[in-house]
Each structure stands twice: as structure tokens, then as C-alpha cells.
Amino acid sequence: MQTTLTKLVLTYFVVLCSIVHLSAQEITNIKTQKNQREQLELALKMKVDFQKDTVGLIKNLHPLLELANQERSIPLKWAYYMLMADGFSIAFDQVNPRSNAYYKLASELIERENLPELRMIGNIRQGYYLYTYREVKDAFPYFLLAADLEAEVDTEKVPLLPEHYNFIASFYSYIGDQEKAISFLKTALPYTEEHSRQKIDMTNAIGVYYKKAALFDKAYPFYKQALEIATVAKDSVWMGIIAGNLADYEWEKGNEDQAIALVKQNIELSLKYNEVLDAMRANLEVARMYAHQKKWDLAEKHIAESTALMADKPYFLVFKRDAAKILADIAAGKGQKDLELAQLKKYLVLKDSLEARSNNEAMQKIYWQWEIERYEQANKQAEAKRQQIKQNYQYVGVLLILGFIIVLLLINRSKTRIQIRSTELEKEQLALKFEKQLLDQELSVLKNSLQEFTDTIRHNDQTIQHLRKEIQEKETHDPKLALEISENLSSMLESHIMTDERWLKFKHVFDKVYPEFLETQKLENPKLSESDLRLIALMKLDLNNRSMSDLLGVSIEGVKKAKQRLKKKVEV
Incomplete structure (x- = not known):
């Protein structure tokens, strides 16, 4: 007992090690x-x-x-x-x-x-x-x-594409959608290895699905192609299976002997390679063909070979039903009424049982079709909803773009206005600057003129004082020269006195250099006379009393008194 257990443990260990490796x-x-x-x-x-x-x-x-x-x-x-x-x-x-x-x-x-x-x-x-x-x-x-x-999907990226597409094709064929099944297999076929069983299987399956859709002419080329691949690959099992499929096509075309020969080839190869199910189906098929030709003994022989390969499982009920029908036809052909009735009774029992199942399958297929339609309808509704949402987003997007464009246009318009305004302001600033420069230049000239006027007065005042000294000195010593100097002095004083006309010119220059000065004085002291304003202007220029007396044509005492009167007016 221990030895047996030890062997089992060792065996398991060896298997496990090989799996790990x-x-x-x-x-x-x-x-x-x-x-x-x-x-x-x-x-x-x-x-x-x-x-x-x-x-x-x-x-x-x-x-x-x-x-x-x-x-x-x-x-x-x-x-x-x-x-x-x-x-x-x-x-x-x-x-x-x-x-x-x-x-x-x-x-x-x-x-x-x-x-x-x-x-x-x-x-x-x-x-x-x-x-x-x-x-x-x-x-x-x-x-x-x-x-x-x-x-x-990108078919180049799908792993094991033939196997997976074969799975889905089998399902669609099962529910009756042969077109969909064929579509998947045709997509997968280029991805199978040349001369492989997989390529044979899928090529043959396309023919089978066409046959299920009753498109025999479309099925035939795929059967032939599958047979050619199997022949090149020397795959006898598939050669037999495909021969059986080709037999159906030849039988439909009326080539009965050729069809029988193909089915027999299928039987031979299936038995040789122990493909029991295919041998069973092929024997049943050739029995049906012989019964159709009224070759009752040959039909009976193949029925016996077929039923011997059938097992007691639900899968074989359909074949047992077909066998019973063929045996009934054989008995009728041989005139064996009792055997015919027995086989017909067996056939009807099996037929009723299968019809009940078929009805369930038919109802199931109807349900599947309804499920497909409902699924497709749901997809359509979902797609319509997606399209509506997409359209709404598009509308919103268009509105946002339009709004953005309008904002850009407004901004651009504002920028243009600002640029125009800036340009105008720049022009105005340049004009003002230019005007200011002109005024500054003019003011500078006027200041220079006023300064020159003041300097001239002071210089003249010095000259006058010098002439007066000379008169005093020359008056006793040289009366004639003194008289000449006196005349020059009188002429100078006459040209030096500020007349009304000269005052206006002087005032114009003075107002430019000291804007609003005299006007402010007048506003503050309305009682000021024009003579007062002259005196104020000369005082502003910081002239002494002597210069003022010479300009105004009055004595120094007169200037002093005029200043006193002015002071009183200002104080008042």
C-alpha cells in the first residue's frame, strides 16, 4: 500500500516538475x-x-x-x-x-x-x-x-484571430444567421496558415454555411478549394469529410453515381482514421441515395452499418429518425408491409419527439431574432441620441465661435478706435508741443527783449548821469560845449521818455513775459490808473527811481511821490 502511494506521489511530482519546466x-x-x-x-x-x-x-x-x-x-x-x-x-x-x-x-x-x-x-x-x-x-x-x-478593431492586432472568429461564426450559424457567420470566416481565412487543418476546416465551413442558406452554387467552390488544400496537405480525414459535402452538391445536380462514389470515399477514409460520427452520417447518406435508386439491398446494408455506429444519446435521435424512414421505404420496396408499418411507427415517434424539440428551437431562434432586432433598435436609439447630443454640442460650439468672433470684432473695433484716438491725441500732443515750443521761443525772445530794454535803460541812465556831470563841469569852463552836451542830453531824454505809444508796445511785451501780472494787479486794485500800472511794471523790472524818472519824464521827487500814492492805493 505504501509502495503504491509512494509511486503515485512520485508520479505526481514528476508530472508537476515537467509542467513547471x-x-x-x-x-x-x-x-x-x-x-x-x-x-x-x-x-x-x-x-x-x-x-x-x-x-x-x-x-x-x-x-x-x-x-x-x-x-x-x-x-x-x-x-x-x-x-x-x-x-x-x-x-x-x-x-x-x-x-x-x-x-x-x-x-x-x-x-x-x-x-x-x-x-x-x-x-x-x-x-x-x-x-x-x-x-x-x-x-x-x-x-x-x-x-x-x-x-x-485592427485585424492585424487581434490575437489568434482565426480561432476567435471561428467561435463567433459557429454561434451565428447556430442561430440561423449564415451570412454573418460567413462574413467572419472570410475575414479570418487570410490569417490561417497555408495547407493547415485550420484553413481546410474554415474553408469547408464557409461551404457548409452556404449550403445551410440553400446557396449550393456558392458552397461548391469552397468545398473544392478545401479539398485541394487537404489533398496538398495529405489530410485524408478532411479529404473524406469534404468528399461527403461535395456528394450533396453532385446529387443536387443529378450526378447520382458520382455523388455515391464521393460518399463512399468519405466512409472509407472516416473508418480508416476512426472518424466514427462522420462514417455514421456518410453511411446513412449513401443508404438514402441507394433507396432513391431502389437498390434496396445496398441501402439496407449501409443502414445497418450506420445504426451500428449510433449511440444511445439525444444527439443521435435525428439520425435514428432518418434511418427508420429509410428502412420503411426499403420494406415498402420489398413488399414487407409489417416491417414497413413497424418502421413507420418508430419513425413517427422519433419525428414527434424531434418536432417538439424543433419547435422549441424554432421558438428560440425567433426569440434570438427578436433579441437581435431589439438590440439593434436600442443601438439605433442610442446612436440617434449620441447624434442629437453631438448636434447640440455642434450648435453650442458654433454659437461660442460666433460669440468669440463677435467679441474679437468688437475688441478689434475698440482697438481701432483707441488707435485712432491715440493717433489724434498724439497729433494734438505734437501740435501742443509745437505750439509750446513756439511760445517758449517767443517768450524767450520777449524776455530777451525786455531784458535788453531794461539793460538799455540802465545803460542810458548811466550815460545820462555822465552827461549831467559833464554839463556841470563844462558849464563854467566851456559854455559852448556845455550847451552842446545839454542839447544831446535833452535829445536823449526826449527819446527815452515812455510815451503812450511806447507804453502800449512795452505793455504787450511785458504781458507776454509776465502773463496776467498787470491784469491781476488791476483786478485786486480796481482804482489803479494806467500811470500806476506803468510804475508797477517798472518796479517789477527792478529799476531805480532815477531810471523811472527819466522814463516817465518826471523828477525823482515825482517818482517818489507817485510810489507813495501807489502804496496808499494798494494798502486801501
Whole structure:
């Protein structure tokens, strides 16, 4: 007992070590791959079939999680969640909470990322998981979402594109939408390897879907193409399967013998490579053909070979029904009434059972079609709402742009006005500046003139004083010279006296140099006479009494008295 247990433990340990070694090699390959799509493809091909050994599954995939965390790679972490979901679905062999939880984690991980390819593939894988375990109603939304995302994805970035598109094509064919199924397979076909089983399978599947849609002429070229690939690849199994499919086409065309020969070729190859189900279907098909030709013994022989390969499972009911109908036809052809009735009774029982199922399937397909229409209607409404919101944003955007343009125009207009005003102000300032310069120049000239006038008066005053001294000196010694000096003095004094005319000219200059001075004096003392103003002006120039007497033509005493009178007026 201990020896047996020890062997089991050692065996498990050896298997576990080999798994760890294989996992490490896979992780190394993934890590060295720089292309993201190819990296994901390597990751998604990691082993997940550990049957019920979930511990082995977790250990095998844990290095992938570590690598994803180490490189902070969202795609690799997404692949880890997908593989864990697949592994648990195999372990439980049904829809289960663990797989559902990992699918949810994967979906949430890429929800806010710009990764439409992974979102599409994630929906396909989760939908196919539900479809595999016949949770078709629940699978439906995932496949619809995946189909909607097809327009957004870059097929060059989709990991394992043929496998995933084959999944979704199988589903759409199952619900009766052959056109959609064919579309996905045709998109994926260029991404399959030349002469591979995958390429044969998908090419043949396109023909099968065309046949389901009753488009036999379109199906035939794909059958032929698939057969050519299988022949080059020397894939006998697929050569037999495709031969059977071609037989249906030849039979529809009326080439009965050729069709029978093709089906027999299918039987031979299927039995040779232990493809039992295909051999069963092919035998049943050739039996139907022989019955149609009234070759009852040959038909009966192939019916026997077909029924021998049938198992007691619901899947085989449809074939058992067809076999019963053919046996009834054979019995009728041979005149065996009792056997004919027995087979017809068996046929009707099986037919009723299958019709009940078919009705359910038909109702289910109607429901699926209704779901598709409802989904599309919801999408249309959502799109219409998005368009309306987009249009509203566009209107708001246009209004904002117009408002912005108007504001810019107003600002520009204001700037223009300000510039014009600034230009005008500059012109005015320049004019004022120029005018000021002229005034300053004029004032400077007038000041100079007034200063020159004052200096002249003072100089003349000195000259007059000098002449008077000379008169006094010469008056006794040289009367004639004294008289001549006296005449010159009188002439000078006469030209020196400020007459009314000279006063006006003088006042004009004085007012320019001392603006409003005399006017202010007059305003403050209205009793001031013109003579007073003359005296005030001369006092402003800081002239002495002698100079004032000479200018005013009065004596010094007269000037003093005039100042006294002026003082009294000002004090009053």
C-alpha cells in the first residue's frame, strides 16, 4: 500500500516538475517576444486543461501573472484572467462562478483602456464559454457586443484571430444567421496558415454555411478549394469529410453515381482514421441515395452499418429518425408491409419527439431574432441620441465661435478706435508741443527783449548821469560845449521818455513775459490808473527811481511821490 502511494506521489511530482519546466519555457518565450499580438498569442496558448486539478492550473499560470505584474502589462494580465476562466470551465465542465469571476476581472481590467481588440476577443470568449454549455440566451449579448466592435478593431492586432472568429461564426450559424457567420470566416481565412487543418476546416465551413442558406452554387467552390488544400496537405480525414459535402452538391445536380462514389470515399477514409460520427452520417447518406435508386439491398446494408455506429444519446435521435424512414421505404420496396408499418411507427415517434424539440428551437431562434432586432433598435436609439447630443454640442460650439468672433470684432473695433484716438491725441500732443515750443521761443525772445530794454535803460541812465556831470563841469569852463552836451542830453531824454505809444508796445511785451501780472494787479486794485500800472511794471523790472524818472519824464521827487500814492492805493 505504501509502495503504491509512494509511486503515485512520485508520479505526481514528476508530472508537476515537467509542467513547471514547460511553463518556465513558455514564460521565457513570452518575455522575449516584443510584438504584443504575438506575445498574447503565446500566452493564450498556455496549457489550461488540467481536468479537475485546479491546483495544477493555478501553479501553471502563476508565472504569467508574475510576468504581467513585473512588466505592468495590462494585455498579459487580461490573458491570465482569460486562461484562468477557461481552466475552471474545464475543471467544472459547466458554467461556474469561478470562471464568471475571472471573465469579469478581465472585462473590468480593459474597460477604460483603448484596446478594442481585447474587448472584442473577451466578449467572444465569454460568449463561446456560455454557448458551449448551452447557456445560449446568456451568450447572446456577448456575441452582439463583439460583432459591434468588429468595425473598430485592427485585424492585424487581434490575437489568434482565426480561432476567435471561428467561435463567433459557429454561434451565428447556430442561430440561423449564415451570412454573418460567413462574413467572419472570410475575414479570418487570410490569417490561417497555408495547407493547415485550420484553413481546410474554415474553408469547408464557409461551404457548409452556404449550403445551410440553400446557396449550393456558392458552397461548391469552397468545398473544392478545401479539398485541394487537404489533398496538398495529405489530410485524408478532411479529404473524406469534404468528399461527403461535395456528394450533396453532385446529387443536387443529378450526378447520382458520382455523388455515391464521393460518399463512399468519405466512409472509407472516416473508418480508416476512426472518424466514427462522420462514417455514421456518410453511411446513412449513401443508404438514402441507394433507396432513391431502389437498390434496396445496398441501402439496407449501409443502414445497418450506420445504426451500428449510433449511440444511445439525444444527439443521435435525428439520425435514428432518418434511418427508420429509410428502412420503411426499403420494406415498402420489398413488399414487407409489417416491417414497413413497424418502421413507420418508430419513425413517427422519433419525428414527434424531434418536432417538439424543433419547435422549441424554432421558438428560440425567433426569440434570438427578436433579441437581435431589439438590440439593434436600442443601438439605433442610442446612436440617434449620441447624434442629437453631438448636434447640440455642434450648435453650442458654433454659437461660442460666433460669440468669440463677435467679441474679437468688437475688441478689434475698440482697438481701432483707441488707435485712432491715440493717433489724434498724439497729433494734438505734437501740435501742443509745437505750439509750446513756439511760445517758449517767443517768450524767450520777449524776455530777451525786455531784458535788453531794461539793460538799455540802465545803460542810458548811466550815460545820462555822465552827461549831467559833464554839463556841470563844462558849464563854467566851456559854455559852448556845455550847451552842446545839454542839447544831446535833452535829445536823449526826449527819446527815452515812455510815451503812450511806447507804453502800449512795452505793455504787450511785458504781458507776454509776465502773463496776467498787470491784469491781476488791476483786478485786486480796481482804482489803479494806467500811470500806476506803468510804475508797477517798472518796479517789477527792478529799476531805480532815477531810471523811472527819466522814463516817465518826471523828477525823482515825482517818482517818489507817485510810489507813495501807489502804496496808499494798494494798502486801501
